Amino acid sequence: MELFIQQIVAGVATGAIYACVALAVVMIYQAIHHLNFAQGEMAMFSTYIAWQMLQWGLPYWVVFPLVILVSFVGGFAIERIVFKPIENAPVLSHIVIFIALFAIFNSFAGFIWDFTIKAVPSPFGDGPLWEGAMIGKHQAGMIGVTLIVLLLLWGFFTFTRVGLAMRAAAVNPESARLVGIRVSMMTALGWGMASAIGAVAGMLIAPVVFLEPNMMLSILLYGFAGAVLGGLTSPLGAVIGGFIVGVVENLAGTYIPVIGGELKLPIALFLIVAVLLVKPAGLLGRRVVQRV
Amino acid sequence: MSPILEVKGLEASYGDLTVLRGISFEVEQGGVATLLGANGAGKTTTLRAICGMIRRKGEITYDGERIDRLSTEAIVRRGIAHVPEGRGTFTTLSVEENLQLGAMTRPMGKDISADIERCYHFFPRLKERRTQQAGTLSGGEQQMLAIARALMLRPRLMLLDEPSFGLAPMITKQIFDILADVKKEAGVSMLVVEQNASLALGIADHAYLIETGEIVMAGEAQTIRDDEGVRAAYLGY
Ligand SMILES: Nc1ncnc2c1ncn2[C@@H]1O[C@H](COP(=O)(O)OP(=O)(O)OP(=O)(O)O)[C@@H](O)[C@H]1O
Ligand SMILES: [Mg+2]
Numbered sequence: 001m002e003l004f005i006q007q008i009v010a011g012v013a014t015g016a017i018y019a020c021v022a023l024a025v026v027m028i029y030q031a032i033h034h035l036n037f038a039q040g041e042m043a044m045f046s047t048y049i050a051w052q053m054l055q056w057g058l059p060y061w062v063v064f065p066l067v068i069l070v071s072f073v074g075g076f077a078i079e080r081i082v083f084k085p086i087e088n089a090p091v092l093s094h095i096v097i098f099i100a101l102f103a104i105f106n107s108f109a110g111f112i113w114d115f116t117i118k119a120v121p122s123p124f125g126d127g128p129l130w131e132g133a134m135i136g137k138h139q140a141g142m143i144g145v146t147l148i149v150l151l152l153l154w155g156f157f158t159f160t161r162v163g164l165a166m167r168a169a170a171v172n173p174e175s176a177r178l179v180g181i182r183v184s185m186m187t188a189l190g191w192g193m194a195s196a197i198g199a200v201a202g203m204l205i206a207p208v209v210f211l212e213p214n215m216m217l218s219i220l221l222y223g224f225a226g227a228v229l230g231g232l233t234s235p236l237g238a239v240i241g242g243f244i245v246g247v248v249e250n251l252a253g254t255y256i257p258v259i260g261g262e263l264k265l266p267i268a269l270f271l272i273v274a275v276l277l278v279k280p281a282g283l284l285g286r287r288v289v290q291r292v
Numbered sequence: 293m294s295p296i297l298e299v300k301g302l303e304a305s306y307g308d309l310t311v312l313r314g315i316s317f318e319v320e321q322g323g324v325a326t327l328l329g330a331n332g333a334g335k336t337t338t339l340r341a342i343c344g345m346i347r348r349k350g351e352i353t354y355d356g357e358r359i360d361r362l363s364t365e366a367i368v369r370r371g372i373a374h375v376p377e378g379r380g381t382f383t384t385l386s387v388e389e390n391l392q393l394g395a396m397t398r399p400m401g402k403d404i405s406a407d408i409e410r411c412y413h414f415f416p417r418l419k420e421r422r423t424q425q426a427g428t429l430s431g432g433e434q435q436m437l438a439i440a441r442a443l444m445l446r447p448r449l450m451l452l453d454e455p456s457f458g459l460a461p462m463i464t465k466q467i468f469d470i471l472a473d474v475k476k477e478a479g480v481s482m483l484v485v486e487q488n489a490s491l492a493l494g495i496a497d498h499a500y501l502i503e504t505g506e507i508v509m510a511g512e513a514q515t516i517r518d519d520e521g522v523r524a525a526y527l528g529y
Contacts, residue, residue, distance in 0.1 A: 161400065168382050168393050174345070175380035179441070180368035180397035286384070 006134050007250045013139035014208070014222075015246020016146035020201035021216075021223025022230065022238035023153070024194040029232050030170040031190040032083070034094045038101035040220030042078075043198030044213060045105045046071040047206050048113050050199075051120055060123040064203065068196045075195025079188040087184070109213040120206035142204045149200055150239060153193075157235075166190060218265050222249065225268040229275050231285020241283065245271060294356065296321045296449055296481045297342070302350035304334075304341045311337045313505040314350065319449065319498075324475055324482040326492040326513065328522075329502035335485040336377050338502070339451045342483075343367050343374050354449065369397045373447035377454055379438040383427025387418055390426050390437055394444025404444075411440040414470050431458040439467065443474065450474075450482045456491060464488070468495055493517045 028036045050067040124141030157163035169176040169186040230241025295318035304312040319325045341348035344364040352360040412419035415436045456464040486492035499516040501509040
């Protein structure tokens with residue numbers, strides 16, 4: 001029983017990271033209807049920037065918001081510089097650019113910081129949350145920070161004008177223009193926010209998996225799995241999907257002997273395929289119904 | 293008084309297909325003009341060209357300023373509200389959010405809530421459904437919402453694309469009464485595209501007949517209504 005609870009807790013903790021990545025993916029998907037393959041590499045790069053600042057001796061809680069800000073600006077700039085010009089280009093052009101971004105971030109990280117793995121300290125400390133607790137300090141921190149991020153985003157989209165404008169632009173870009181919303185600016189904002197959320201995920205997971213250029217590869221796949229599971233059209237679904245993937249991954253790795261550590265990733269991919277077969281729009285996703 | 297909207301030699305095409313072949317017309321300050329024509333004549337295209345949703349050539353002057361090079365967002369900010377064909381509601385957002393979006397370009401403040409109340413006064417049905425997703429409204433209710441959203445801009449010029457489309461005769465009459473009110477009280481100028489020609493000619497001061505992308509007849513609404521040819525082709529009596 002204890003092992004079971006421990007595995008659930010661990011699953012929720014990594015699930016929190018998948019939830020963040022899934023949310024970042026959905027955010028960009030809503031705006032441009034493509035999956036950003038480079039999302040993970042962008043997050044990895046942000047994490048390196050954080051590591052570098054820590055090396056320079058800046059305190060963690062200065063670095064954290066600073067990196068979020070830098071990542072926001074970076075994501076915003078990527079959209080403006082790279083994606084705005086190909087707004088109406090065919091799918092293939094987007095895919096090519098995603099792959100290019102992926103390769104650029106990956107090799108630049110290796111070039112600047114070399115490929116050896118680096119330890120990133122946890123701002124929450126090591127060990128259990130309290131004497132004999134089944135949840136570690138860092139795990140609790142990951143869950144807590146994620147919940148705060150989710151709450152802030154929810155508030156932003158529900159109560160602010162810009163949040164409403166972003167939702168409107170995602171639902172119906174043409175009508176959004178007709179009420180005076182600068183839709184392409186909303187897309188860039190979405191990129192900035194996705195990049196910032198990815199940075200949070202990267203910084204939170206780095207103390208667990210160690211920092212290296214390929215750190216986010218499997219995490220992005222889990223994030224995709226979460227997003228697809230929950231439904232690419234539903235941010236809430238993506239978050240729930242991320243948590244489910246985290247828990248399932250952990251339980252399967254522990255209790256199904258043949259799976260073990262090595263087969264955990266295929267489990268995530270299996271989940272994607274299975275959900276798509278049964279519910280093509282994901283758990284909370286909407287199928288587009290056109291009214292005529 | 294100079295017209296609020298003056299269109300000169302407007303051309304537009306979709307790829308190789310030329311749809312507008314240099315049309316010219318105007319809407320007077322506080323006046324209502326209607327654009328009549330058969331299906332596919334280019335009415336919707338004309339409205340879309342005016343507010344920059346498609347590429348266009350020609351001169352479009354609004355309130356003394358050329359707007360034919362401006363983006364849709366910039367044109368809307370100048371006070372032109374477009375009620376598009378097919379209504380263009382934000383289907384997954386609530387009715388009230390749709391209305392708030394109509395006022396997106398206005399400074400935030402109390403008068404926005406007051407205007408929402410005013411819309412609810414015009415369309416009590418929308419008030420009952422204020423928290424409901426707009427996509428779940430009936431076609432007629434969505435049309436009301438589209439018009440209410442346009443009013444939220446506090447426009448000086450409204451472009452209406454078939455406001456009676458899909459509405460029961462009762463509701464249609466209601467909507468045209470409201471439009472007449474808006475014209476009289478707020479002095480909003482309008483360019484109305486309608487299949488229901490007698491209804492449109494009832495509210496309009498001026499009318500233009502458009503055929504395959506060209507204006508073939510223009511004049512006072514009264515004169516057009518009395519024209520034999522128009523009667524036979526559009527009014528059916
Ligand atoms: N997006 C488009 N791509 C290609 N051709 C189009 C497009 N939209 C309209 N057309 C063509 O342009 C012509 C004019 O269309 P438009 O929608 O302006 O007609 P309309 O007068 O509004 O007709 P209706 O009364 O049926 O709404 C039609 O022949 C139509 O096929
Ligand atoms: Mg039309």
